[in-house]
Amino acid sequence: MNQPLQHTTVLASEAVDALLGGAAAPVGTFVDGTFGRGGHARLILQRLGAQGRLVAFDKDPEAIHEAARIHDARFSIQHQGFSHLGELPAASVAGVLLDLGISSPQIDDPARGFSFRFDGPLDMRMDTTRGQSVAEWLAGAEAAQIAEVIRDYGEERFAGPIAKAIVARRTQGGPIVGTAELADIVAGAVKTREPGQNPATRTFQAFRIFINAELEELQQALEASLTVLAPGGRLVVISFHSLEDRIVKQFIARHSKEMFDRRAPFAAPTPMRLKALGRVKPSAAEVVANPRARSAVMRVAERTEVPA
Known part of the structure; x- marks a missing residue:
């Protein structure tokens, strides 16, 4: 019998501490935008007051299946991405947690096609x-579009040669349907790579981000958080690569100051909507215990009072 794939939650206690703001038994509504395998959600429920509520989101059917194991009247989950955060009532949420990226069970399951370490369906x-x-997208995408995706979402300097190699292989041998085949194509097109990094790393990242519209969904959720968070509510976001973290960092910075409209110099400025509370990296001990934590960055902000 196959053992269930395991996931170690990154910055578990730090994220929950930041989300709950030190409250002993908070009673508001909190959001876990990426339930995954429930690591953060279970910790939140342990500390939540009897009148508290946790609303979770996740796209992955396997995450929804795992969530069904939680029998707690304070908990609910929606089979949707966290871009649907804005459907919650305005100023109704005491905290939003977004743990971005991909979970270990998703990476480690060959059938999901996320990793070049195993051969599986793309x-x-x-x-x-x-x-x-x-696989379906690559079957019809043009070389220029493939190169743009690899460059923009993977920050890959060999995006052009990789895209041409993909189209050439597709033309000669038909659709590319497996992860091993894609990794082999990329390895043949990438001439140099940083020590210890597989040549396919950036390309696989790029295709995953693109096919799931991850950055667009993140931007939608961040904007929605300004509406759904009550004054004093916390926004906690854990990122695992520079593209995500840059979006979060710039969003918090932009809303942590008054905004002036240069086209209307005498108009009142748009008030500050967030207060940045800090940036946290995993400890050295956590990285040793869970190497996948090494690239994590957690940023925390608080919704400011809404002017009358």
Whole structure:
């Protein structure tokens, strides 16, 4: 019998501490935007007051299945991405936690197609019940579009040669449907790579981010957080690569100061909407225990009072 794939939650206690703001038994509504395997959610429920509530979101059907194991009247989950955060009532939420990226069970399951370490179907969808797989997209995408995705979402300097190699292989041998085949194509097109990094790392990251619209969804959720968070509510975001962290950092910085409209110099400025509370990295001990934590960055902000 196969053992269930395990996931170690990154910055677990730090994220929950930041989300709950030190309250002993908070009673508000909190949001876990990425339930995953429930690491953060279970810690939140342990500390939540009897009248508190936790609303979770996740695209992955396997995450929804795992969430069904939680029998707690304070908990609910929606089979949707966290871009649906804005559907919650305005100023109704005491805290929003977004743990971005991909979970270990998703990476380690060859059937999901996220990793070049195993040969499996070239899928990469977070939600396997809807949308287009990477294999389906690659079957018809032009070289210029493929190169743009690899460059923009993978920050890959060999994006052009990789895209040309993909199209050439597709033209000669038909659709690319497996992860091992894609990794082999990329390895043949990438001439140099940083020590210890697989040549396919950036390309696989790029295709995963693109096919799941991860950055667009993040931007939507961040904007929605300004509406749904009550004054004093916390926004906690854990990022695992520079593209995500840059979006979060710039969003918090932009809303942590008054905004002036240069086209209307005498108009009152838009008031500050967030207060930045800090940036946290995993401890050296956590990185040793869980190497996948090494690139994590957690940023925390608090919703400011809404002017009357």
